[in-house]
Amino acid sequence: MNGSQSKSPMNESVLAYGPGSAERAALQAELRRQQSARLDIPLVIGGRSVTTAHTVPVVCPHAHHHVLAQASQADGGHAQQAIEAARRAAPDWAERSLEERAAVFLKAADLLAGPWRQRLNAATMLGQAKTAQQAEIDSACELIDFLRFNVAFAHQIAGHQPQSSPGVANSTDYRALEGFVYAVTPFNFTAIGGNLATAPALMGNTVVWKPATTASLSNYLFMQLLEEAGLPPGVINFVPGEPVAVSEAVLGSEHLAGVHFTGSTAVFDGLWQQVAARLPGYRAYPRLVGETGGKDFVLAHVSADVEALAVALLRGAYEYQGQKCSAASRAYVPRSLWPALRTRLADLMDTIRMGDVCDFGNFMSAVIDARAYARVAGALGRARDDGAVRIVAGGQADDATGFYIRPALVEVEDPRHALMTTELFGPVLTVYVYDDARWNETLALVDGTSGYGLTGAVFARDRAAIGQARRALRQAAGNFYINDKPTGAVVGQQPFGGARRSGTNDKAGSAWNLLRWTSPRTIKETHVPPTQYAYPHMAE
Ligand code: NAD
Numbered sequence: 001m002n003g004s005q006s007k008s009p010m011n012e013s014v015l016a017y018g019p020g021s022a023e024r025a026a027l028q029a030e031l032r033r034q035q036s037a038r039l040d041i042p043l044v045i046g047g048r049s050v051t052t053a054h055t056v057p058v059v060c061p062h063a064h065h066h067v068l069a070q071a072s073q074a075d076g077g078h079a080q081q082a083i084e085a086a087r088r089a090a091p092d093w094a095e096r097s098l099e100e101r102a103a104v105f106l107k108a109a110d111l112l113a114g115p116w117r118q119r120l121n122a123a124t125m126l127g128q129a130k131t132a133q134q135a136e137i138d139s140a141c142e143l144i145d146f147l148r149f150n151v152a153f154a155h156q157i158a159g160h161q162p163q164s165s166p167g168v169a170n171s172t173d174y175r176a177l178e179g180f181v182y183a184v185t186p187f188n189f190t191a192i193g194g195n196l197a198t199a200p201a202l203m204g205n206t207v208v209w210k211p212a213t214t215a216s217l218s219n220y221l222f223m224q225l226l227e228e229a230g231l232p233p234g235v236i237n238f239v240p241g242e243p244v245a246v247s248e249a250v251l252g253s254e255h256l257a258g259v260h261f262t263g264s265t266a267v268f269d270g271l272w273q274q275v276a277a278r279l280p281g282y283r284a285y286p287r288l289v290g291e292t293g294g295k296d297f298v299l300a301h302v303s304a305d306v307e308a309l310a311v312a313l314l315r316g317a318y319e320y321q322g323q324k325c326s327a328a329s330r331a332y333v334p335r336s337l338w339p340a341l342r343t344r345l346a347d348l349m350d351t352i353r354m355g356d357v358c359d360f361g362n363f364m365s366a367v368i369d370a371r372a373y374a375r376v377a378g379a380l381g382r383a384r385d386d387g388a389v390r391i392v393a394g395g396q397a398d399d400a401t402g403f404y405i406r407p408a409l410v411e412v413e414d415p416r417h418a419l420m421t422t423e424l425f426g427p428v429l430t431v432y433v434y435d436d437a438r439w440n441e442t443l444a445l446v447d448g449t450s451g452y453g454l455t456g457a458v459f460a461r462d463r464a465a466i467g468q469a470r471r472a473l474r475q476a477a478g479n480f481y482i483n484d485k486p487t488g489a490v491v492g493q494q495p496f497g498g499a500r501r502s503g504t505n506d507k508a509g510s511a512w513n514l515l516r517w518t519s520p521r522t523i524k525e526t527h528v529p530p531t532q533y534a535y536p537h538m539a540e
Contacts (some may be wrong), residue, residue, distance in 0.1 A: 005089050009054050009148035011490055012113060012141040014054040014066065015062050017132045017360065027132060030122040031358050039069040041220045042095065043078055043240065046085030047233020050078065054242075058217050062356050062366040062402035068126055071216045073243030079249035086180035086206035087255060089234030090272065094176040094204040098158055101293045105202055108229035109147035112140065120218055124190045125357040129365040129402070132357070134320045135190075139218055142191035147493035149405050150195075153511040157518065167528055172522040176204030178284055179257030182250045184243075184271070185219070186263045187368050188323045189211035193219045195508060196260045198226070203517035205257065208250055212263075214368050216240045237374045238516070243267075251275060257519065258287035262325075262508075263453075264423075265292040265501050281475075287516045291496075291503040293423040294325045294454030296486045297476070299446050299469060300341075301460035302334045302436045309337075309459045310344040316457070316485030317429035318352065321367050326455040326479065326487040326496075328429060332446055334436045342409075346393040346519070349407050356402075362487035367426055368403035373403035376426030379419070380408055388413045395400040395428070421450050439465070439531035443472035454498030455479040455486035478505050522533035 013022045041058070042049035052072040072081070075092055093101070112120060117140050124130050124139040162170040181200040185193040199211040211219035221292040223238045239246060250256065251274045259275065261268050268290035275286055298316065300309050316328035333341055354364040367373050377397035383389045395408030407427040419430040434442045437484070456477035458469035466482055473480065478498030479489055489496040495507035506513045 004446040009145070009446065009492070011492060012148075014136055014141050014519060015524070017136065019109040024132075025415050027118045028358075030118040031125065034068065034122045034126055035066070035358075038067060039165060039217065041069050041216050041240065043072050043074050043082075044227075044238040045078065045082050046088065046237065047227070049136050050081075052078065056213055058127055058214070059152035060370050060402070062404070063216075064370075064399075064402055067220050069214060069217050071220075071240050073213075074210075074239040074246050074343075076245045077250035078239055078241065079246045082208045082239045082254050083250065083255065085234040085237050086208055089232060090176070091198065093201075093206055093232060093235050096204070098154055098174075099204055101204065102154065104226070104230045105147045105198055106151055108226055109144045110229075111225055112144050112147070112230055116221070118222055120190060120321075123218035123221050128187060128190070128215055128368065129142070129357055130320060131246050131362060131365060132360055139190035142189070142491060143194045143222070144164045146191055146195040147198065147494045149509055150199055150514060154202055156511055157485055157514060162522070166451065167526065167529070169525045171523045173523055174203070174518045175521050177257035177517060177519050179205050179255035179288065180253075181205045181258040181260055182247075182256060183199060183207050183209045183260045184247070184263065184267075185209070185211050185215070185261075187214040188320070190215060190218040190222065192262050192508070194222045196262060199508075199513060200233075200258065200260055200517040201235055205515055205517055206234060209236055209238050210243065210250075211238070211240050212247050213240055214266065238291070243520055247271065247274070254281055254283050256282055256286050257284060259289065260517075261288075261292075262288040263292065268292045268503070288514050289504050289506045289513065290502065291325070291498070291506075293425075293452055294327075294498060294502050295330060295421060295423050295450035295452045296326055296328055296448075296455040297446050298331045298457045298459065298486065299442065299473075300331065300333045300337060301439065301462060301465040301469070302336060302458035303465060305461060305483075306337055306344060308338050310341055311347060312457065312485040313345060313429060313458065314348050314352075314407075317348075318427045319487065321364055321405070322427035322429075323368060323372075323425055324487050325502075326489065327425075328457070328486050329424065330450070331429060331431045332442050333431055333433050334417075334439075335433050337435050338433045342392055344457030345409055349393050349409060351413075351434050352407060354404060354406065364407065364427065368402060372426060373397065373399050374404065376405050376424055376428060379424055379426075380405070380428065383410055383419065388417065389419065392431075414507075415445055417447060421454070440467075443469060447473055447476045451501040452498065453477055455481070456500035457481035457484060457486045461481055475499065478502065478507075517530045
């Protein structure tokens with residue numbers, strides 16, 4: 001891709017993987033290859049692979065006996081080494097021009113769109129239990145888009161320059177932050193792992209990247225891809241490991257310049273509190289960017305199209321086993337629509353095939369690990385014993401071969417039931433049925449029920465109702481959808497992030513996010529400086 005193209009990128013096309021297609025054959029071959037190998041995942045510090053004595057197995061969530069890799073685990077000492085490597089690499093990297101840095105990430109995007117595509121997709125499928133479609137939109141398309149669009153946004157930022165007046169030249173120098181950035185990333189999107197590490201690096205920072213252990217296979221392959229693309233040693237240091245020990249060491253460094261986090265609200269709260277407690281010890285105020293949990297809603301108006309609503313709920317709640325921060329998890333349905341919707345949804349849910357991701361006929365697979373399985377199966381068990389909750393369809397759990405939970409449709413009588421307020425992060429959709437006449441009260445209920453503010457959707461054919469929902473729910477979601485499911489944001493089209501307890505809303509994959517990773521310096525040059533100090537009004 002040449003420089004001018006990079007300034008107006010196009011979204012990467014999603015491949016379909018239909019029977020007989022070349023991409024399907026390539027992906028299947030790569031799945032077989034990765035299944036028959038057992039990789040050792042090292043730390044990567046200053047460009048060197050570091051193997052640790054303590055390792056953990058990385059397994060297929062859908063076939064948990066199958067060990068894909070052994071991942072080295074960093075401790076506080078390794079974190080310290082990663083900080084030193086990041087600091088050593090910083091002066092040279094920060095002094096490179098934006099074009100030089102961008103070239104690495106544009107090459108990475110092309111490698112991912114080409115020879116690396118199925119390697120990353122297969123690793124994401126096997127390690128994180130994504131179907132071919134879910135892997136393609138994540139580890140291929142979204143990550144490619146992040147890399148290309150961020151370059152375009154960085155150029156836009158660099159072009160934002162102040163005015164100059166006669167005899168004076170003003171400019172803004174977009175400096176890297178002084179110090180290093182700590183990227184802490186979740187299991188559920190390979191693209192988020194890649195983006196959180198590369199976005200600060202594009203702006204000239206060096207990074208210590210702690211991935212989620214369950215995503216360490218795909219994330220390590222991306223790290224290798226970056227090295228092939230020419231990323232200099234030490235610019236991004238890959239340290240999967242024990243999160244508390246690694247974070248303790250990293251947050252204890254006076255050189256911490258920022259935290260780039262995506263994950264649960266509780267963990268981000270903890271990181272923020274640790275930074276706050278150590279604030280006077282830092283050389284500068286660390287930038288804290290965190291995209292966190294959600295309890296995402298779908299609100300149906302009585303004028304909603306029931307067929308479209310059923311499909312949006314099914315895809316929005318159950319794709320990737322409900323493990324998207326944007327997944328629909330609470331729905332508000334008018335009483336007159338509920339019987340038809342309930343029947344339609346339950347019928348559709350019956351047809352959902354769930355199982356091994358290598359069987360391309362499956363729509364769903366397993367949840368990520370034993371902890372997630374216990375959390376979701378436990379909540380469904382409590383729901384079964386709760387007289388005020390009705391499990392309308394699904395919800396069976398079986399972890400004999402993989403961490404499988406059938407999609408669950410649940411109805412509650414109390415709109416403030418824990419199932420309507422707590423993020424479960426699994427394939428559970430809870431419905432509250434409201435009286436058709438109580439639309440206005442329901443708008444207030446949707447807005448006031450959850451502490452989160454990530455995504456939400458309204459389904460209505462009545463334009464006045466759409467307008468009311470848009471206004472009443474303005475603060476309830478950072479990404480708001482009209483007659484669409486609340487998942488599937490596309491880089492460059494729907495910048496993603498929520499407010500309230502869903503994060504700092506710095507919109508991943510946008511110029512707003514990149515602005516957090518630069519510390520502008522204003523430069524004024526005066527061409528002919530005055531040589532007298534007195535002003536005209538002082539003349540006799
Ligand atoms: P998580 O909070 O368990 O883990 C996220 C990262 O934090 C991982 O790297 C983990 O190892 C690390 N971590 C865990 N405990 C830690 C500690 N005590 N100190 C320091 N680091 C620690 O989240 P997850 O299970 O990987 O991801 C799911 C969560 O992420 C959900 O809450 C989901 O809503 C959220 N999420 C949000 C967005 C968004 O854009 N808002 C996107 C994806 C996921």
